[in-house]
Amino acid sequence: MVGRRGHGSYGMVYRAERAGDAEAGVFALKMALRQMDPRFEREAELLSRLTEPHVPKLLDQGIWVSPEGVSFPYVVMEWVEGMPLYEWAVRHPFSSRQALRLLAQVARALAATHAAGGVHRDVKGDNVLVSADGTKAFLVDFGSGRYAGARRLTWRPEPPGTFQYWSIEALRFRWRFRHDATAHYEAGPADDVYALGVMAYRLVTGVYPPPLESKALDAGEGYVRSQRIAPEQQAHVSPKLAALIRQMVAEKLSMRGNAAEVAHALESAAKDAGRQASRVITRRSKQAAHVPGGWSVVWRSKTTWLGWLMASMLGALWGGGKWDEQVQWVQDLLEVAQPAPQEEAEDGGTAGLADAGLAFSAGAEPSEAERGGMGLDIPKRPFPGQHRPPCVKPEIKINEGCWIALIGEAPPCGTHSYEWRGKCYRPTLDPPLPSTSNPR
16 A cells, blocks of 8 residues: 545545555555445446446455454555546636536446446546546446346435435435335436536536425426526536536436437537637626526525425434434435535545535535545534534534534544544534525
8 A cells, every 4th residue: 555545435545556566556446444345346346347448447356354354345446547527627727628528438437337237326526537637537436336136235215326416306206205214216327317417517617406496306397497507507608518418417317318328419519519618617607697586595495405305304213214324314414405515425536625615506615614524633613503502412512513423434534524532423504594685
């Protein structure tokens, strides 16, 4: 081991060299954080099926036994030099044409995955590495991936992956079966394409697509499409790129196209787009990026996204779900509702955490509490907006602030988490006050 690259929920990634043969080059060694984690066998199987230039090659796999006799699986992959997509975007001004080319490469990686019978299930900026010159993109971290015939490892109703990238159909499923703990959403290729669209939207606009309201989950097809905010309202982006982003996040699955079709469309657009596509993408002002009333930010209405999700989580708690797991998910959702969500744990990214300064509300800066970090100790003072004592169970008081322990996570703690007395914690944040500038 010659260095640590990053880590996430399931694995730690190291920069490694072959013992006694440094000239063989460097490799990426991903070690499980949990003993005999079956995800590693599944990840290795899926990677072994892929021979795609934009996916790191699987070179080896095995089990490391610690001095205490505990077994941890690992995989060895081709080393990819690069930084996470959003971090790269902040540091390097880029054009619509450049974005089209990079997104096309990720789409090609997804197309190969789908052709091999697999689904990535966690497409996001932190799982795409971009080369220093901005010409190559690599899809990494197949730890949440699945292939046809693989045994099921999780038993929650919601899909794996990162909350902000869930497809409309996944969200509707979660809402429809909110009281059924046995329901399980089976993510498919269309979910990967949708997540690619969300990633593209955030890449060019700096914000996630606006969250859904409860009525959008109950409404029939067509409601969401009529309420979508076009990416060109948020940023100066070429019409062809904007149109393809809208296509990828379309409500109707048939409109999205499969990953191979999306890749071809992105490649064609990169070639055929006019001079405007060569201009650097810039963000529009807050006034120009108007959010329609039907898509107001999460905390502006009691009948919003967070409201129904919180209700469904509490319903699961009262319905006999596991308390610790459900409380953890509720806490995750509370963090999602805050400005500048950074709920994207590194699992194969660079050592530096991506800090794109992105928010639901255009132009907002991420708070210190939201940035979090790997291996950070709990600060001596509460963060702005953090819940303060008296704390309500399962919260605990630490350094004048209220915190919640992360079930099943041990130091080194991941993004958003802080270490205290050998455990990982996240701050509980008070919801922002309702907006009074646009009363309804």
